[in-house]
Amino acid sequence: MNRIAWPKISWWPTGLRTRFVLTFVAVAMIAATAASGAGYVAARGSLIDETQRRAVDSVRDRITRLAPDMSYPPDQQALDRLRSSLGDDVMVTYEELTSASGSALGLISDNLRTAVVEQDRFAVQRVVGESGPKLVMATPIMRTGIDGRRSESGVEVYVVEDLSPAQAQLDRWTRIVALTIAAALPLAIVSALFVSRSVLRPIRRLGDSANQLAAGNLSTRLEPSGRDELADLAHTFNQTAAALERSVEELRHQEAEARRFVGDVSHELRTPLMALISIMEMLEADARSWSPEDQEMAAMAVERTRKLARLAEDLLEISRLDAGAVELRLEEIDVAHAVADTLRTRGWSDEVAFAPTGPVLARVDVHRLDVAVANLVGNALRHGDLPVSVEVRAQTDDVVIVVTDHGPGLPDTDTERLFTRFYKADSARTGSSGSGLGLAITKANAMLHGGDVRAHDIDHAGAQFVLLLPRRLNEEPETDVHDAHA
Amino acid sequence: MSTMRTRRTFGHATAAVVTAIAVVAGGCGVEPSDVEDGGEAPTGLAEGTTLYFVDAEGQLQPSIRETGRLGSIGGAVQLLISGISRTEQAAGLHSDVPVVTTGPVVEDAGNYVTIRLPYASAETTRTGIDQVICTAAAVVASSGRPTDSVEISVRLTSGEDFDHACPVVG
Incomplete structure (x- = not known):
């Protein structure tokens, strides 16, 4: 038989349903996590951009409003006034003068200072310090001529703004995303179980039907539902x-x-x-x-x-057995006596040694027993040599009839073949008087009784045939046994 | 081979999930950044206010009054109404704006600036009106506002409105 060798993976569950559910849940969770994660990243980006833009606009607007009233070149007092108007963590510088307040000014990086000096534009940098995330804004204040040309004034403003509100908002979103993913898990499992049922039910039905078919119920049919594979x-x-x-x-x-x-x-x-x-x-x-x-x-x-x-007689007999037209008529008899009758009516009493040791009771069909024993003994007389002996004895629930000859033994090591129809041990021995059906008929009769017949060689003699029939002594006499013939 | 591939696929999927969960659950909130551009720098510093006077040829000329700050439109117009200084006269300039003690009323609404002058049209000339408009426009320009989108109108006590652009600024 040609079987496909599936790879053996020890940790991978073998059940189709488990595999299906695991895969389904894994895909669902990957999708949920990816979607939530992507949404979170996009939302975080726009939140930070928006927060940053608003902070920068606010600082720029305030400076624009305050600058026209600020004296230039500024003295320390002017710098202090601008600084206090702008908020807490603010530093304003002009050449040698510096006005600073707040504890977060240490977050101003050299890169930022360089950018302000070099580019004459607003510069921002997000810094995460010990006190949380901060937005550091830095800008020069420009001078604009009446022709619109801008020039440096030498005044620089640094403002540090706390990003904790944005951080708190992000933390809230993170919790929502985590909760969403956690809530998706049971949902995915329930969906997976539901879908797996609808997919696996037809497969199980198919399996059941195949088993019924194998058991011989050939009228088994499935009801196809839907139009899928x-x-x-x-x-x-x-x-x-x-x-x-x-x-x-x-x-x-x-x-x-x-x-x-x-x-x-x-x-x-x-x-x-x-x-x-x-x-x-x-x-x-x-x-x-x-x-x-x-x-x-x-x-x-x-x-x-x-x-x-x-x-012709044997052929008729065997065709009756084949057609199942033979009914067993069981009656309780002494098998030893019946065997003796068989030998006497066939005229074999002289040739065959039979010494009954006592009555052996069994419920058998007398005619079938007679046919079976006669065929065994006839076979021994034809193919074996004298003396041929018959023995009848009880063996637990069976009655055993043993026919032994002193011939050359069995012609074939495959003893089952002896019981096939028209089996000829030696094709040259066509002159033998047997029909070639005797042993087959014996076998069929034994099986009809629920028994069997076997053959083997024995030492210091020839072949031995053993007929086994169940005694059925405990069964109700009224019950007719209708053994279906194979 | 199939086993290996299955394992690798499973490994990739696991890695993806773990990364995604780590990104989300790790609470990577606000991350530090490089220096980013924040747009235009603010402006508005000036050593003084630019006033417009008239030279001998009748042309408008700017003159910086050293006030130490840019000041507002109202402040500039007030300075103009207060009269010309000696230094400016020495430079050959004169003013067509009448000197009055009452101050102007200036409404600065972003894109619309309305200046109510405390005198009638008979007391000034067209050049005198231009002096006021150009002085106001100079303040608008120096404070960083786009001059072409700010409309300056001047109203006299006699009821006339002037909303033409300054011929020399902007």
């Missing part, structure tokens, strides 16, 4: 099951036809053969006055005719 699969399954059912039905029909034909043929042959045997026997009786050659020919003709009749 699973519905296609269900449709394919139904087609397969229908095709299988058709083929099996056809085969059964053909087999029944063949069996009926065999039965019909053997039945039709029996009557003319019986008439032929009677005629042959009359001829044989008349043959005493004939020449020895003619007598021999007549005897041979009788013998062959009898064999033909036996073959």
Whole structure:
């Protein structure tokens, strides 16, 4: 059988549902986290930009309002006035003069000072110190001529503004994002379970139906729902099951036809053969006055005719067994006695050694037992050598009938093949008087009883056939056993 | 191979999730930055106020009055109404603006500046009106406001309105 080798991953759960749910939840969580994260980053960017722009505009507006009233060149007093008008953490410089207040002025970086001097424009920098995030703004105050030209005034203003409100806002957003992601988890799990049910239910149904099909219920069909791949699969399954059912039905029909034909043929042959045997026997009786050659020919003709009749008989028997037309008529009997009867009616009492040790009771079909034992003993007489011995004994719940000969033993190591139809150990021995069906009939009768027959070689003798039949002593006598024949 | 690929994919996914969660839950709020540009620097410092007078040819000429600060439009117009200084007269300038003791009323509403002068049209000339308008325009320009978007109008007690642009500034 050609199986696909799946990779073995020890940590990966084997259940389809678990795998499905895990994957679904993982994808959902990645999506939720990515979306929330991207939204957060974008919102943070615009919040910081907006905060920064508003702070810069506010400082610029205030300086623009205050500057026309500020004396120039400024003295210390003028610088102090501007500084106190602008807020707490402010530094104003003009050449050698400096007016500063507030504790956060240490955050003003050299880069920022350089930028202010070099570019004559507003410069800002976000700095995170021990007291939280701050926005450091720095700008020169320009002089503008009546023609609109700008020139340096030498006055520089540094303002440090606290960004804690923005930080607090961001922290609130962070909590909201984390809560959103946490809330998405149970939602994702519930959705995954829901979706996995709708996907896995048809798969489970398909599996159940396949099992039923395997168990022999060929009429199993699925009801495809929807138009997806699973519905296609269900449709394919139904087609397969229908095709299988058709083929099996056809085969059964053909087999029944063949069996009926065999039965019909053997039945039709029996009557003319019986008439032929009677005629042959009359001829044989008349043959005493004939020449020895003619007598021999007549005897041979009788013998062959009898064999033909036996073959037709056996074929009829086996076709009845095949058709299941045979019903067991169980009755409680002494099996040892029945076996003795079989030997006596066949005229084998002299050739076959049978010493019953006592009655062995069993509920069996007398006729079936007779056929089975007669075939075993007949086989031993034909193919083995004398002495042939028969033994009947009880063995727990079975009755065991053992037929032993002293011939060359079994011709084949595969003893099961002995019980196939028309099995010939030696194709040259066509002259043997057996039909080739005897052991097969024995086997069928044994199975009909719920028993079996086996063969093996034994030391210091030839072949041994063992027929096992259940005794059924505890069963109700009224119960008819209808064993379906295989 | 398939096992390896599955593991690697799983590893990538895990890394992505862990990074995303770390970014979000780590509370990376305000981060330090480089120096960024914050736009135009403010302006408005000046050593004095620019007043406009008339020279011998009748042309308007700027003259800086050393007040130590730029001052407001109202302050500048007030200085103009207060009369010409000796230094300015020595430079050959005169003023067509009548000297009055009452101050002007200036409404500065951003883009609209209205100057109410305390005299009638008979007391001044067209050049005198231009002196007021140009002095006001010089203050607007020096304080960093765009002169072409600020409309200056002058109203006299006799009721006339003048809202033409200064012929020399802006």
